Amino acid sequence: MIRRPAVGRRLLLFGLLVGLAAGAPPMPAAPLGEIREILGRELLPEPDAGVLEALAFDDLRGDLRQLDPYADWFPAPGTGDMPAGAGIAAELEVDPDGAWLLPRQGGPLARAGFRDRVQLLAVxxxxxxxxxxVQVAGLVRGEPGSRVRLLLVRPGAPLRYDVTLLREHARSLDVERWDVGGTTVLRITDFAAGRTRTALAATLERLPGGDEPVVIDLRYAGGGDLYEAIDMAGLLLEPGTELCSVRGRGETAATYHATRGSPNGPPLFLLVGPATASAAEVFAGILQFHRRARLAGQPTFGKCQAQTERRLSDGSLLRFTNSEVHFPDHSTCTGAGLVPDLPVSRDLLPNLERTLRKLPLAPDARSGIAAGSA
Known part of the structure; x- marks a missing residue:
């Protein structure tokens, strides 16, 4: 599976958190012999034997990333898990620029009038x-029905918002539908195995139809299941269309084709940016290659590699890169990213409403799918 690259720690502020708790109790030692054996056999590219042998538990994550920048190790469930609690239905990410919240459809933050990513200044x-x-999440989460006061600011705007929200348990939607100034925007942040394709198909079926364009927001889609992304791209293309090939170390490439799709849906615009990565890049890259969708935004992260996970004998989990994804012309986005057809400035891209104004959504601007500029 393709997973979100380690460009920041992202947690879900619903009922539970996902991610490893920083500052948790000391973790048990990993079975280093198993790790060396698995990586020596399957890691792509083949690891340096000296670095592999030098793996040590003292800095296991750091050592792993010398071999593979996307490798990681997680202790067995129950060793440092975060306690359950109610939240505000938002994704939290902390990066060098600060703490950020992405509201999820129907949750407390969205009901307060926020549709796009906002910076969290204080709790x-x-x-x-x-x-x-984890520290920020500990402040935001609490008992169901309790109140939490947040100080927020929208990117690039001076106005601060002091809001008080009720904490609640909520479920996230695999595909969210937002109406932004009369434009339908479908937001996807994760490609969940066995779920996101079904959700996208059902959402598209409920749309009015006709030639009204649909915008799929992938700006904060950091990955997920590779094969879900491939299957989702096939949903939007003619059956039999070549989608991509996946090659593991020492393996013959497996080529995938659309099996049950349709190219006759509405015009598509995909919003992408530096946080669009992995499975999201594969999905977007396939549709861009076949000119089924136009990409708008900033170049993507640049990781068309698949990762897999292995459960070790002690219950811990090892994640590492094991294959590369290539588009039908044998190109890959790894190291380069996808280049948008419609560039949107980095300062403007975080503002969904203003970004939509840059897209040729008017009827006289929608003929064809050729690349242009905004």
Missing amino acids: GGRSVSGMDA
């Missing part, structure tokens, strides 16, 4: 500057 009057994601 309950306490600044979150310098905190990691």
